[in-house]
Amino acid sequence: MVKRVLVAYCVDVDACAGWLNTKDGQLANASDVSRGVFGANAGTDRMLKLFKDNNILASWYMPSHSILSFPTQMAKVRDAGHEIGLHGYTHEFVSRLTEDQERKVMAKSIKVYKEFTGKHPKGWVAPAWEISPRSMQILQAFGIEYDHSMMHHDCQPYYVSDMPPNTVHTDYSKDPDEWMIPMPKHTLTNVVEIPGSWNVDDWPPMHFSSRNPGTHGFINPRDIEVQWRDQFDFFYREYDSFVFTISCHPQVSGRSNIQLMHERLIAHLKSHEGVEFMTVAQICDEFKAGKIAGVTISAGV
Numbered sequence: 283m284v285k286r287v288l289v290a291y292c293v294d295v296d297a298c299a300g301w302l303n304t305k306d307g308q309l310a311n312a313s314d315v316s317r318g319v320f321g322a323n324a325g326t327d328r329m330l331k332l333f334k335d336n337n338i339l340a341s342w343y344m345p346s347h348s349i350l351s352f353p354t355q356m357a358k359v360r361d362a363g364h365e366i367g368l369h370g371y372t373h374e375f376v377s378r379l380t381e382d383q384e385r386k387v388m389a390k391s392i393k394v395y396k397e398f399t400g401k402h403p404k405g406w407v408a409p410a411w412e413i414s415p416r417s418m419q420i421l422q423a424f425g426i427e428y429d430h431s432m433m434h435h436d437c438q439p440y441y442v443s444d445m446p447p448n449t450v451h452t453d454y455s456k457d458p459d460e461w462m463i464p465m466p467k468h469t470l471t472n473v474v475e476i477p478g479s480w481n482v483d484d485w486p487p488m489h490f491s492s493r494n495p496g497t498h499g500f501i502n503p504r505d506i507e508v509q510w511r512d513q514f515d516f517f518y519r520e521y522d523s524f525v526f527t528i529s530c531h532p533q534v535s536g537r538s539n540i541q542l543m544h545e546r547l548i549a550h551l552k553s554h555e556g557v558e559f560m561t562v563a564q565i566c567d568e569f570k571a572g573k574i575a576g577v578t579i580s581a582g583v
């Protein structure tokens with residue numbers, strides 16, 4: 283049986299937004315911000331060339347701040363035919379917003395998006411993949427068809443449930459009988475999930491940040507390349523159809539040694555029969571049309 287493998291490059295153009303959002307209100311480090319400028323300029327140009335050279339249309343998730351701060355650069359992405367998706371305004375952590383704030387950010391992001399593209403957005407990626415328990419309902423309410431922030435599966439699309447799977451809170455201040463209960467049953471939404479994975483993301487292993495202990499930055503890209511290839515190779519052996527999403531950032535993957543890694547990785551992926559590069563929006567369409575099976579997620583009782 284010929285396999286069907288849908289590969290998507292997911293490019294988060296966090297640019298300066300992620301650095302300006304210092305999360306605790308302290309002033310942004312100007313050197314960090316300069317790395318965001320690099321991402322929006324040289325990094326974006328290199329990613330565009332990488333995709334052009336390999337005949338790939340990718341999905342670029344842009345905080346509104348990036349669209350409005352680097353309009354000429356972001357227009358290059360748009361005009362090259364790539365998909366553009368939502369990624370917050372200043373890369374704010376949605377998990378820390380009130381419901382009112384979350385809805386207001388979504389409304390503003392969609393307004394900026396429409397003015398930039400002339401279309402209604404189809405997909406959303408939560409900044410830093412931090413969502414709130416309300417996010418899926420809010421996506422539904424705003425007519426967003428897919429999310430790319432969750433990880434109920436690592437290589438199959440599915441309809442996502444209305445709550446993340448951590449709704450039981452272990453509250454040590456209370457009697458254990460109050461929290462010794464199974465996870466409540468979740469109901470499915472009409473939002474399609476094209477899952478992401480921290481294990482196929484360039485930022486944590488390959489981008490140093492002195493203020494963020496969760497990042498490294500000095501790992502040999504060849505070691506990361508092997509980890510990503512091994513995941514793909516396992517999926518290819520085990521599944522007749524699957525999706526493989528690669529999360530990257532122009533300020534990380536736009537760097538010279540990591541560009542070389544992507545060139546080698548793309549050649550490896552393309553050497554497999556049945557591999558098709560497409561945007562996440564196209565994968566969503568394929569799933570909704572029943573052209574790729576996906577899975578049904580069960581959670582709670």
Ligand SMILES: [Zn+2]
Pocket residue numbers: 294295296300369373409410
């Ligand atoms: Zn991001």
